Amino acid sequence: MRVLVVDDDQVLAETVARGLRRHALSVDVAFDGGQALERVAVTRYDLVVLDRDLPETHGDDVCRRIVETGSGSSRILMLTGATTVRDRVSGLNLGADDYLNKPFAFDELVARVQALLRRATPARPPVLERAGIRLDPSQRVVTRGGQFVRLAPKEFAVLRVLLAADGAVISAEELLERAWDENADPFSNTMRTTISTLRKKLGQPEAILTTVGAGYSIP
Numbered sequence: 704m705r706v707l708v709v710d711d712d713q714v715l716a717e718t719v720a721r722g723l724r725r726h727a728l729s730v731d732v733a734f735d736g737g738q739a740l741e742r743v744a745v746t747r748y749d750l751v752v753l754d755r756d757l758p759e760t761h762g763d764d765v766c767r768r769i770v771e772t773g774s775g776s777s778r779i780l781m782l783t784g785a786t787t788v789r790d791r792v793s794g795l796n797l798g799a800d801d802y803l804n805k806p807f808a809f810d811e812l813v814a815r816v817q818a819l820l821r822r823a824t825p826a827r828p829p830v831l832e833r834a835g836i837r838l839d840p841s842q843r844v845v846t847r848g849g850q851f852v853r854l855a856p857k858e859f860a861v862l863r864v865l866l867a868a869d870g871a872v873i874s875a876e877e878l879l880e881r882a883w884d885e886n887a888d889p890f891s892n893t894m895r896t897t898i899s900t901l902r903k904k905l906g907q908p909e910a911i912l913t914t915v916g917a918g919y920s921i922p
Contacts, residue, residue: 709739710754727859736760755783770798778819831866874918
């Protein structure tokens with residue numbers, strides 16, 4: 704799942720990004736509204752964690768543009784120091800899906816992020832199951848045939864993308880976009896290595912199939 708964190712407080716933005724990556728999410732960061740709009744114009748994000756009180760291009764304008772320009776499939780979690788009901792209502796009326804006041808507990812942020820991702824379009828079930836594999840995103844637990852499978856965060860992210868495809872073939876390019884962040888090198892062997900390790904951990908019969916020239920699937 705791809706997330707964009709937007710906050711002019713660079714320390715906070717990077718801290719939130721690191722924390723979300725530990726939950727097997729692919730996270731990019733923007734430090735102002737203009738940069739955020741540039742990123743959503745070229746990348747499909749499942750969720751934007753958006754500071755409302757951005758300088759120059761205000762968070763309200765960023766939210767409005769995301770909704771108006773067809774990037775509306777991205778869920779928006781708006782962050783702000785404002786605490787009044789009127790502030791919250793106005794933010795939601797702009798098209799935000801949820802609202803969280805600063806300062807916030809990181810556990811609550813994660814819970815809200817996970818809830819919004821479950822509501823992403825198209826809707827995804829809270830627990831993904833296929834080929835005897837069961838993945839619970841909220842608990843970050845994977846089992847196969849009832850046996851616990853310990854996965855690294857990136858392996859978990861790849862498996863979640865493949866299971867959510869419901870048997871469809873996912874191209875290498877799309878898998879790289881959905882499970883890695885903008886710093887991923889498309890010419891490296893990182894993805895193939897991750898797929899290989901994931902196959903070994905899932906055991907037999909082999910769950911992840913390769914369609915030459917097309918991509919990967921869990922049929």
